[in-house]
Amino acid sequence: MRTAGGSGRRWGRLLGVLAITPVLRWAVATHSVPPGEPWRTACPGCRTPIDAAGPPRALSPLARCSACGTRIGAPPFAVEAVAVLALVTTLSAGHPWPVTVALVWWTGWMIPLAFVDVAVHRLPDRLTYPAAAGSWALLGLAAGVTGEPAAWVRAIAAAGGLALLFAATTLVFGTRGFGLGDAKLALSIGAVLGWFGWPVVLLGMLVAFLGSGVTAVLLLAARRISWSQQLPFGPFLVLGAVVGVLTAG
Known part of the structure; x- marks a missing residue:
């Protein structure tokens, strides 16, 4: 029988994973540049800064710049899906x-x-x-x-x-x-x-x-x-x- 406490812990872990996905997206967007080029710090379309602690939608599941809509980094919802799957498999390993x-x-x-x-x-x-x-x-x-x-x-x-x-x-x-x-x-x-x-x-x-x-x-x-x-x-x-x-x- 499932307990309310166990369900609450599972939801807490899920929310915790989703909370760090903007940081994961920032890491992907920042480092996805060809060899020899400086790390990306702004949208390539309009130069809006990309900040792990900031609000641009490039760091949201939509993966779009909040100013011009340019796609930045990983595909939409890909990081979130992988992160949740990783959490489930890691915790279920026992x-x-x-x-x-x-x-x-x-x-x-x-x-x-x-x-x-x-x-x-x-x-x-x-x-x-x-x-x-x-x-x-x-x-x-x-x-x-x-x-x-x-x-x-x-x-x-x-x-x-x-x-x-x-x-x-x-x-x-x-x-x-x-x-x-x-x-x-x-x-x-x-x-x-x-x-x-x-x-x-x-x-x-x-x-x-x-x-x-x-x-x-x-x-x-x-x-x-x-x-x-x-x-x-x-x-x-x-x-x-x-x-x-x-x-x-």
């Missing part, structure tokens, strides 16, 4: 509360990173480094609370190993390898997967590579991309991590 806190932190950074990578093939340091630092610290706290220091050591080892692997492909293969942004993203991806065990790390990477490969084949068959184009790999890394965490739950 992990101890310290681990859940770490996963919520990690998810909050993965959402804008995935949207930015899809838009402009970039994984900004301003998003990947806080994601990694917070994930490492919160998982360390979780290790202390739950009495699982080995899980934290494994998480750090997996993070470092995956980051070195992706960085090595860049050094060896240049532009044909993975970008350094993928290596920095792996610092948090690897930590989250590693916490749950080496089989989960392998599963997450398998899903990422398989998802990337299948998507590339489908887009090539539909003539949406050419053989010389590369897909952004960050979203597939995030997908693999999500599948791994859900499987571990």
